[in-house]
Amino acid sequence: MVTTTRRWLVLALVSLILSAVLLPQATARQERGLTLEMAQYEAQTQSLAAEEARLALEDMRLEAANLEHQHELGPPGRQTITFELDLGPVKDFLEELGQDVEPIRISIPVGEPSDLEKAKIEELLPVQFAALRRTADAQFRQGMARLRSNAIEHYFGALLAQEQVALKAQTLDRLETQQQQVDLMLEQGLVPELEKSQIDAAVAQAEVDSFEAKEEAELAKKNLLHFLGRPMEDPLTLLTEDVSPDLPLKGDPETDIEKARAESAKLTALEGQLEVAEKELAIFHDAKGGFSGRRAYRERELEVEQQELQLEKARRELTLAVHSLRSNIRQAENKYQAIDQQLKAARDGYEVARLKYESGRNTLIDVLAAESDLLAAELAELGAAIGLATAQAEREALLGGVDDIVPETIESVHDDIEALR
Secondary structure: OHHHHHHHHHHHHHHHHHHHHHHHHHHOOOOOOHHHHHHHHHHOOHHHHHHHHHHHHEEEEEEEEHHHHHOOOOOOOOOOOEEEEOOOHHOOOOOOHHOOOOOEEEEEEOOOOOOOHHHHHHHHHHHHHHHHHHHHHHHHHHHHEEEEEEEEHHHHHHHHHHHHHHHHHHHHHHHHHHHHHHHHHHHOOOOOOOHHHHHHHHHHHHHHHHHHHHHHHHHHHHHHHHHHHHOOOOOOOOOOOHHOOOOOOOHHHHHHHHHHHHHHHHHHHHHHHHHHHHHHHHHHHHOHHHHHHHHHHHHHHHHHHHHHHHHHHHHHHHHHHHHHHHHHHHHHHHHHHHHHHHHHHHHHHHHHHHHHHHHHOOHHHHHHHHHHHHHHOOOOOOHHHHHHHHHHHHHHHHHHOOOOHHHHHHHHHHHHHHHHH
């Protein structure tokens, strides 16, 4: 009984001293950092975003040249009318970034066109212009969506690595506390030399694990900085609020599908192409006399049918993607909740093992095993939380939860980003 009391007093004294040293460090750890939303916005205002806009414009130039070729109705030398295309938000975006944008013009021959040629110029051409603009806008938005998706991947990869460093540091702190307790008890003759060897080995392994975690976190941080276009030496702390699970899944599938369709760049482009095909069909309806006229009309009919099939296929694929994402979130929720319960059990198990050791009712091996189980449960809970947060972020991106950057907000976003650096 006396030995047990001495053992408890030694442990209590060590715990009191260590808590006085470690508590200020834990309090100072909280600081402001980068959020997922800011990372996604920042990704949309750097060189990769400008390249996406440039690609959309170049595709628009190619399509404009093809459109111009389609309207070459007569021999050279006829009078032409030149149209300048409205480049919309793609042009505005690049100009806000300080880049020059060459206009896109189309020259259409005129003179004394036939009724069909006149209809093509007066009725079809405006629809083609509109479809061209919508397709370029859609491609630009799709590029921005890719950047947001990549931002999610890089951000949560860095956040996972950052939090693993914190968990392994906490484990090392617990083991070093245990090591000091064992050293004091060894001096008092309360534990055998074997326990000294056991705790020293556990601390040494924890130090290796902590070092490796820091190396992995540094690499993940550099990958994120490179993606965001920041200097490699830029200090970067990610906020853990992004891994606070938002349970349960909100909304219904039909609402999600409706939002996803409204945001889909692919559907926007296909709808524009279908509108052009339908307009061409209507124009050729009045000019289908004779074999060549009927053939041209039938070709337009087939083109409309093909565009309708492609649009319906894209809608079904998008519907499947929405259901798949919702299923992934449900699975991630279930996994997180199950692992969260396992973590609570592991914490209780560690406390029980520690208290039993302090009272002399079990061995250090039992405590170290409980410590290992606790770290495994903490890492699993962190992985499950980030897996759930990633799935939720991917759903938000598909539904337009993070808007495309618009020119008038770029300056304010840059100001916000600078404030975090």
